[in-house]
Amino acid sequence: xxxxxxxxxxxxxxxxxxxxxxxxxxxxxxxxxxxxxxxxxxxxxxxxxxxxxxxxxxxxxxxxxxxxxxxxxxxxxxxxxxxxxxxxxxxxxxxxxxxxxxxxxxxxxxxxxxxxxxxxxxxxxxxxxxxxxxxxxxxxxxxxxxxxxxxxxxxxxxxxxxxxxxxxxxxxxxxxxxxxxxxxxxxxxxxxxxxxxxxxxxxxxxxxxxxxxxxxxxxxxxxxxxxxxxxxxxxxxxxxxxxxxxxxxxxxxxxxxxxxxxxxxxxxxxxxxxxxxxxxxxxxxxxxxxxxxxxxxxxxxxxxxxxxxxxxxxxxxxxxxxxxxxxxxxxxxxxxxxxxxxxxxxxxxxxxxxxxxxxxxxxxxxxxxxxxxxxxxxxxxxxxxxxxxxxxxxxxxxxxxxxxxxxxxxxxxxxxxxxxxxxxxxxxxxxxxxxxxxxxxxxxxxxxxxxxxxxxxxxxxxxxxxxxxxxxxxxxxxxxxxxxxxxxxxxxxxxxxxxxxxxxxxxxxxxxxxxxxxxxxxxxxxxxxxxxxxxxxxxxxxxxxxxxxxxxxxxxxxxxxxxxxxxxxxxxxxxxxxxxxxxxxxxxxxxxxxxxxxxxxxxxxxxxxxxxxxxxxxx
Numbered sequence: 106x107x108x109x110x111x112x113x114x115x116x117x118x119x120x121x122x123x124x125x126x127x128x129x130x131x132x133x134x135x136x137x138x139x140x141x142x143x144x145x146x147x148x149x150x151x152x153x154x155x156x157x158x159x160x161x162x163x164x165x166x167x168x169x170x171x172x173x174x175x176x177x178x179x180x181x182x183x184x185x186x187x188x189x190x191x192x193x194x195x196x197x198x199x200x201x202x203x204x205x206x207x208x209x210x211x212x213x214x215x216x217x218x219x220x221x222x223x224x225x226x227x228x229x230x231x232x233x234x235x236x237x238x239x240x241x242x243x244x245x246x247x248x249x250x251x252x253x254x255x256x257x258x259x260x261x262x263x264x265x266x267x268x269x270x271x272x273x274x275x276x277x278x279x280x281x282x283x284x285x286x287x288x289x290x291x292x293x294x295x296x297x298x299x300x301x302x303x304x305x306x307x308x309x310x311x312x313x314x315x316x317x318x319x320x321x322x323x324x325x326x327x328x329x330x331x332x333x334x335x336x337x338x339x340x341x342x343x344x345x346x347x348x349x350x351x352x353x354x355x356x357x358x359x360x361x362x363x364x365x366x367x368x369x370x371x372x373x374x375x376x377x378x379x380x381x382x383x384x385x386x387x388x389x390x391x392x393x394x395x396x397x398x399x400x401x402x403x404x405x406x407x408x409x410x411x412x413x414x415x416x417x418x419x420x421x422x423x424x425x426x427x428x429x430x431x432x433x434x435x436x437x438x439x440x441x442x443x444x445x446x447x448x449x450x451x452x453x454x455x456x457x458x459x460x461x462x463x464x465x466x467x468x469x470x471x472x473x474x475x476x477x478x479x480x481x482x483x484x485x486x487x488x489x490x491x492x493x494x495x496x497x498x499x500x501x502x503x504x505x506x507x508x509x510x511x512x513x514x515x516x517x518x519x520x521x522x523x524x525x526x527x528x529x530x531x532x533x534x535x536x537x538x539x540x541x542x543x544x545x546x547x548x549x550x551x552x553x554x555x556x557x558x559x560x561x562x563x564x565x566x567x568x569x570x571x572x573x574x575x576x577x578x579x580x581x582x583x584x585x586x587x588x589x590x591x592x593x594x595x596x597x598x599x600x601x602x603x604x605x606x607x608x609x610x611x612x613x614x615x616x617x618x619x620x621x622x623x624x625x626x627x628x629x630x631x632x633x634x635x636x637x638x639x640x641x642x643x644x645x646x647x648x649x650x651x652x653x654x655x656x657x658x659x660x661x662x663x664x665x666x667x668x669x670x671x672x673x674x675x676x677x678x679x680x681x682x683x684x685x686x687x688x689x690x691x692x693x694x695x696x697x698x699x700x701x702x703x704x705x706x707x708x709x710x711x712x713x714x715x716x717x718x719x720x721x722x723x724x
Contacts (some may be wrong), residue, residue: 148221164235301358
């Protein structure tokens, strides 16, 4: 009988020998990769590392009453929610208030601090006990850091606290402090975005976008909360020149980790060594060390056909060089961006080592654009809100909000007219005042149809383990694969986009019935699918197209209209906007002005106001 514990010890031992038991020159080479990563994040020239302010109190905070898979779920809570009292009491406790104070201090825009703590265990022991570190294993190597950033789980609790505290302050009428907390949340995301690994940048950029939306959401729900001075302050702190989004670099950590792995698992001028499987098993095990045994077995399958030393190093240079060039362009309209990436053309089996650490990198390009839209759209929306607070009426045009409330308006990042080589600001109108109508027509409210689901939680990233556990993992993957690749062409033709609604209905129900739901939940979900029409099915297809490698439980149940606890709920809604509110939107990737009639996972337009978070809560 196989002694798995002994086998695991042998596996880890062989990996440790490979990584730490070689010649002193090899030791020096290995340590140089970690040194390079730590130099990249170090708080050089800073008076105080932001971690020195935030981490000691974050290590002592109490966990939230319940943990959410997505921060958005916490933001949907309000004083009217049944769970509110327990979150209110939690946020009000002294340990949590100390965290809020530290968050604001650590992200003070005047200080421009960085989150410069090193990778590995060279941090305060109390931080390690609280999970506020990046474990590189023993012996330490960067590949472990690429798969397990435990500190992001703690920072997610900090962010949940920030969104709850913002609601508490709004309810208490303290707009200035509320604004400070939300700006600090965004700036924490900005600090994390400057670190070297993919998951750190994904988390950090996500938080910037989420904090911006939450700021709009609070402004919508409490229209008298922010003073004109609060609004002018917030739009200044969210100014792109202050946030310096263009200085966020493409992930460097994964490239360093891959360079480190290559010298350990592939013989110089040769092919994979006998260390290939055990080292890769440990390197990709993440926080679950015992899974290294199973991972090593998987890597055994790749060893024989994997590329050798020169080809792997050349492919690594080509793939990351291509990504780096596109990232520096920072222009989705450049012709290069329409071409297939070198990674997408790569033989993923022959270069499995590169594929494992690069499989989700390309999602950062879309996320960066979404962050840019959220930040700039928030500045414009707050400018309109400030004008209304000061003048008592909506501005006649968006440009009227500058320079008092927005020093300089941003252009809509997606609004680029190639024929004129010109850009334009976000689209703004007051429905019953500004919409064109015939001479005999009465003013009409504006109707917006919203498809909620994955598209509105996509800011939280793909299925990222550091954010929260998933349920129905294998079911979610099966469902995603079925929708992505298994829909019969007679039901949905990807080329022509033609859709057979009845055929799609039967296909989706058949996939749902293959899943491991209890009977009552199964019938409820199937019944929901029975009520779907073309709108919902096209939204479903769009959701899965952007889902990455897997769908979380929230995403899966968002698609089929249920929830992980068996409750059902509609994921599409219609909202009627009168002249008591305004509409602000980005034209989205297709560049067409469609008056935000359809938004969310189906529409191209990206709605900034009313905020989708507010609409989701209210409906």
